[in-house]
Amino acid sequence: MPKEIALTTARLARDVPAAEIRIDDALIAMSSLMTSVVTARRDTVGVPATKGHAAIRRLMQAQMALVDVSGAVMRVHGELVAIGRETAGYDLHECPKIAQGDSIPLASAA
Template sequence: MSKEITFTAARLARDVPAAEIRLDDALIAVSSLMTSIVTARRDTVGVPAAKGHATIQRLMKAQIALVGASGDILRVHGDLADIGQATAGYDLHECPKTARSDAAPLASVA
């Protein structure tokens, strides 16, 4: 296997999980924003229920787009694993769990 393939594989092993994490972070941020907006509308005296509805709909569209993008990146990840196996003979049954070591495991935040 050439050095070029090794370097490319290492870069992808870093960048793919990083993209997945960033999309998850964006989805969490948009979800938090949605909660804040709806809570503010509900808790602000004198604000009718219809007020801000168009804004909430736009934010929901952004959230749906992020979910779609996340699914696409996951499919790209699978495609790249297949290419790695076919091209370089990598046995990629398990990919790196995260792109950064400072990410808290799910069990610790639950």
Template sequence: MPVSVTDTAARLSRDVPLAELSIDDALIAVSVLMTSIVTARRETPDVPSARGQATIRRLAKAQTALIDASGEVLRVHGDLRTLAREVAGYDLHECPKAAGRITSLRAVA
């Protein structure tokens, strides 16, 4: 059974902002973890500072990967807006606001 363009557009208008928000949530969580790790390193004088450096570098790489993922999803969002104009004739000047309509994945699970 074929899915209508309207149904597909409705699903994407829900799923794209959710993906963007989820990546932002993950970036915030990793940033909070970074703060906790650096604070713990500073507040634990018995452990040499160099001991946690590899962990901090790994976490920084994870942050960078999330930032890269966020950029790619934003590009996908732009691609989908262009496609909606070309295929469905939608006049999309602005995408729907995500605030108030999106719940975190924790709330869904």
């Protein structure tokens, strides 16, 4: 296998799972934010239920956009695996479980 293909494969094997993890982290952060916003609206005395509704809808749309991004990246991942099989003759049965890059778990970042 040419060195260029090996380097490209190694880079993709690191970067694709890392991107998937970061998208999941963003989804978790958005879910936490949604919880905080709805809780604040509910627990603030004198605030009618209609207040903050537009912000909650926007947060929901942002979450859905992240879900769409997640699906798109998963499809790209599958396409890259297929290209690897066709181009480099890899017999890939499963992808790396997790990228060991510089991602920080959300709980430790707080």
